[in-house]
Amino acid sequence: MEESSNKVHSAQFLQHYLEEVITLLEKQQMEKSLVERSPTTNHELVETVLHNQQQTRLQEMFAPLHPADIAHILESLPLDQRKTVWNAIKTSHDGQILLEVSDAVRETLISGMEAEELATVAAQLDTDEIADLAPDIPKRAMLKILRLLNSKERKHLNDVLAYPEDQVGALMHFGMITIREDLNLKAVKAYIRKLKKLPSHTDKLFVVDQNDVVKGILPLQRLLTYSSIRQVAEVMVTDFIRFQVDQNTDEAARAFERYALISAPVVDNNGKLQGRLCIDSIMDFIREETDEDLLLQAGVSEEEDLFSSVWKSAKNRWGWLLINIATAFISTRIIGLFENVILQLVALASLMPIVAATGGNTGNQTSMLIIRSLALGQISPANVRRLIKKEVALAILNGILLGIVVGGAVMLLYQDEALAGVMAIAIFINLLVAVVVGLSIPLLRHKLGKDPAIGTSVMLTSITDAMGFFILLGLASLFLIHTL
């Protein structure tokens, strides 16, 4: 598909469009309720007329839009309005819209569709596109779809679905052009002219032997600039980037960024061509990954969209909230141990949140830097010792400085030198604890093969909170309370 068309619009335009759609829907909703309350005898007829009007109007509004733009508007609509629009337009558009919406929104769209409808939509898509939708398609519809495919397509579909989401095989496409090395460029050009259309993102052709093993690539640039009488074997690039079907997608994404790739062949362990990986899939992958990281930090999963139902959103968020409450109760028990100390010096109750918060913030800064560097592959056993040294030095420097700042503020507020001193020392120690925890959690999780981003912040904050309370109240009971 060529990307250029008259269907391309700016963000501002889309915002404007979205508001028009919502206004239309609300007006229609109002008309409908007017009819219901009116004393006409023939409610049903009037409602049918109104409904048909609405369908037509919506179809007209969406007809000139690019599928990606329609997807964007659907994502921005509240659930009920989204369904109204989708019901009106789904038949007049193909499955491209389903491909473009986010996973959470796709689920809401598909949930209202019949198996037959879904099969009709899928019939217009390529095999790799069906594979993208597959996780959200109900079994009954999937069986119908499989019946529509030929045996080669069915094999492709099974191949893609067999790979876990984080492997290159799950992202590959099957639209690609392969040529043999004994052709000359003139023959290649004639072949392309006969094809009439190139798969999107074709910047190179794959040169394969009779066993489909990739021998080299022929960049379109060379096809256009080299003499037509030269042979593919002479002008193809033999040291080229290829990916293994079972390779980690993260790694492939980094290679695409690093070497500015547009497309690359995907091969199996014998070098046999399996498919093609393109920059657009990689961009979607990167966007989803980073989005997920950002939301997971706050304990929201990517499953949730802006207008997920209240019930679904609630379930989605409870996990982390409950974990947070459980860890907060640990702090509660620690403070409980020192109730006597607090009774004797109640200012401690006011001051203890400062020690906890400072530790949490410092620890988060360290862990975030580590998580990012792990994601970029910058941390190795060889440099990790140096890194730890640097962060500890930083914690000592920050501890001294912030200790002085907080100690000074406490002195001003309470005019109590001993209390100010204890606060300063507590801040200093908790900063050291924070940096050690902020370093170890992501590094350990990474070593155990787990995503270092998930849960680090929650675990870290609960430890720095509990330790902050313990250190301050413990120091106070040692140095400030003489009557115990």
Place this chain on the structure above:
Amino acid sequence: MEESSNKVHSAQFLQHYLEEVITLLEKQQMEKSLVERSPTTNHELVETVLHNQQQTRLQEMFAPLHPADIAHILESLPLDQRKTVWNAIKTSHDGQILLEVSDAVRETLISGMEAEELATVAAQLDTDEIADLAPDIPKRAMLKILRLLNSKERKHLNDVLAYPEDQVGALMHFGMITIREDLNLKAVKAYIRKLKKLPSHTDKLFVVDQNDVVKGILPLQRLLTYSSIRQVAEVMVTDFIRFQVDQNTDEAARAFERYALISAPVVDNNGKLQGRLCIDSIMDFIREETDEDLLLQAGVSEEEDLFSSVWKSAKNRWGWLLINIATAFISTRIIGLFENVILQLVALASLMPIVAATGGNTGNQTSMLIIRSLALGQISPANVRRLIKKEVALAILNGILLGIVVGGAVMLLYQDEALAGVMAIAIFINLLVAVVVGLSIPLLRHKLGKDPAIGTSVMLTSITDAMGFFILLGLASLFLIHTL
């Protein structure tokens, strides 16, 4: 530049390479200190020999690597080792490495280079590449570089540098192929063959008139599949995506994702061609933006790299830490108001962090979802009311549920019904506060034209903390303390 070469390596390979480099550097460091301590008379000579050996060995090691891979290794090396390697290899490689490293690392590399060296390096780069480096190049070196450029190049450089970082103009390149619409495709092919090389990421040619106004685009696909005797005017695409030089880069990035673009023309207000925007610049931009967001959440700026000096890192992190401490003192003052209440029911001191933490977490979940949706352009005045309704409903549901959970736990711990009830109500109210704050801060910042991601978390947490303490202790003084 064609991306394919024998210089491409996997992440694992690079990790391994990095460790070899570090081992080599450490061995050489050891030899050097052995020489210094040895009783030889001619230290200087031996050291020079060792130094030359080291230079040669490092140059050999790095020679087969792709500039992007060398950049990656440099980013992973501690400061002193990074400088040693850079001094050894900088002359044998061109400025590509400087282009590939992150801003923070580039600064450390350039800081050790003479103005002459920098000018020599820049002489090998394109104008748009020099523009990428420009912010880090000292004035003296920049003047030398300007003297090496011809007047057209100097104009280009000034043009790019004139655009702020968040506008399309700052990211555009000047390497592109323009053609006239009265040519036939055969003539276009002959022209390309004469050029010998296409700029990287050329998937389309730009059709311009005599005033350089873009009339259409000619995808390479059409050049390859249409008959050679047809005219450019007949086969060019006239409804194509173009960007304005002063357009927001965020918007351009979304268009690249949405319409799966590889390159697009950049025009001024009169439609005159100014440059070309390519997917690789957009990917770098997206990666930097999301990285920045993730780090800013934790109060670390993108200026800091893994091995920034302790002093630089410390300064980078103080800002947010001090703000955090200042807001923590607000909570302190609020708790201070209720010291009498705490003295009468010391369990409140243990329980108050739970109310604060639950509010903070819920508010962060809401604000993070809003920040993401704002970034995706999904929120408009038309749907914001619905969104607020949904989040408030969610807060009520969560408030009841978590209130019961926490109240129950407090009942188990303290066997005090009144205390458990007050805790449950405090949790409920603070969750409502949290969701209102979590919605309003990012939405307000967005409305004021500011980045909704920056500082939201800190402001939110300080409000939910302070309100959490105030609500719990206030309720307690009303309902639990009868002797006041």
